[in-house]
Amino acid sequence: AQSVTQLDSQVPVFEEAPVELRCNYSSSVSVYLFWYVQYPNQGLQLLLKYLSGSTLVESINGFEAEFNKSQTSFHLRKPSVHISDTAEYFCAVSESLPTQGGSEKLVFGKGTKLTVNP
Amino acid sequence: DTGVSQNPRHKITKRGQNVTFRCDPISEHNRLYWYRQTLGQGPEFLTYFQNEAQLEKSRLLSDRFSAERPKGSFSTLEIQRTEQGDSAMYLCASSLRKGNEQFFGPGTRLTVL
Numbered sequence: 056a057q058s059v060t061q062l063d064s065q066v067p068v069f070e071e072a073p074v075e076l077r078c079n080y081s082s083s084v085s086v087y088l089f090w091y092v093q094y095p096n097q098g099l100q101l102l103l104k105y106l107s108g109s110t111l112v113e114s115i116n117g118f119e120a121e122f123n124k125s126q127t128s129f130h131l132r133k134p135s136v137h138i139s140d141t142a143e144y145f146c147a148v149s150e151s152l153p154t155q156g157g158s159e160k161l162v163f164g165k166g167t168k169l170t171v172n173p
Numbered sequence: 174d175t176g177v178s179q180n181p182r183h184k185i186t187k188r189g190q191n192v193t194f195r196c197d198p199i200s201e202h203n204r205l206y207w208y209r210q211t212l213g214q215g216p217e218f219l220t221y222f223q224n225e226a227q228l229e230k231s232r233l234l235s236d237r238f239s240a241e242r243p244k245g246s247f248s249t250l251e252i253q254r255t256e257q258g259d260s261a262m263y264l265c266a267s268s269l270r271k272g273n274e275q276f277f278g279p280g281t282r283l284t285v286l
Contacts, residue, residue, distance in 0.1 A: 059215075087272050099216070099264070099277040106272050145215050151272065158229060159204065159271050163215030 057082040057148045061164035069172050070138055076131040076167045078120075078146030088129040089147040089161065090120055099145065105129065106151070116140075141171045175199060177278035179265050185284045186255055193251045194281045198267030205248050206275060207240055208264040209233065216264055222248060255285045 058081045068074050080086065090102040103114040110122040120131045129146060147161040178197045186192050198205050203224050208216035219238070221229045224245040234240075237255075242248040252259055262282050266275040 061215075064213075089274075091277075098279045099266075101274045101276075104274065147215070149272075159221055160206065160218035160229060160231075161208075161216070161275060162218070165213065165215050 057086065057150070057162045059146050059148055059162055059164035061146055061167050063167050064165065065168045065170070067170045067172060068136055071135045073134050074132065074136050074140075074169065076144050076146075076169065078129045078131065078164060080127050080129065080146070080148045082127075082148060082150070085151045086148045087151045088120075088122055089149075090114075090118070090129070090131050091145045091147060091163075092142045093145065093166075094142045102131075102144070136169070136171045138171050138173060140169060143168045177265055177267055177276050179263075179278040179281050181281060182279060183282045183284075185286065187286050188257060189254055191251065191253045192255060192283065193249055194263055194265075194283075196248045196250070196265030196267075196278060198247070198265070199276055200246075202267035202269050202276070203245065204268045204270070204275075205242055206266040206268075207248070207250050208266065210262040210264055210280070211260075219250075219263075252283075255283075257285045259283060260285045 060079045088105040091099045092102045103112045105122045113119045118133045143166045145166045146164045149161050150158050180195045205222045207219040210216045220240045222242040237253045240250045262280040264280045265278045268275045
């Protein structure tokens with residue numbers, strides 16, 4: 056079984072400051088990793104994902120996350136945030152199995168509310 | 174709009190009543206998922222279909238919950254004899270293949286009085 060821990064439930068930052076949202080996971084099998092974002096009054100949207108290959112993945116709006124297998128982490132970073140980044144961010148994990156079968160569900164963390172202040 | 178749609182968006186019901194929610198996935202997606210989200214928590218997996226086959230069910234899905242996807246297209250989630258603890262946002266998602274992005278619908282917010 057997998058689990059995801061997002062230690063910070065709320066992160067307030069000022070505009071143009073850097074931010075890191077932490078995500079640690081636990082799994083007995085190989086995993087895919089995801090960050091989803093939920094803007095106020097909107098549905099969940101995929102921000103970025105790690106399936107294989109380069110451990111550093113980037114989104115189109117300047118976020119990046121690095122898969123660290125030894126530390127079982129997938130922290131989300133942005134060097135300079137904007138007011139429009141205010142949202143709730145969810146880290147999620149699913150099993151990655153080379154063959155058919157196995158679970159395809161996403162296991163989510165509890166989320167981190169990022170508030171960007173002017 | 175070619176995204177995942179869910180109906181109704183809001184449902185208020187009295188304890189003990191039955192409710193049914195509908196999810197229409199993105200048309201070419203063969204995988205459909207149901208999740209539940211309560212305040213302050215991330216979404217929790219309920220069940221998953223590949224085409225019309227229900228392949229996985231969470232232990233959260235008690236006997237009062239049933240889900241169907243009769244023709245491999247839309248899906249329904251029914252809750253019988255609702256309880257106040259069933260109050261939550263019910264989310265539907267669809268995807269094309271394993272490892273692909275799961276696209277989420279806007280959710281159905283259920284309030285049980």
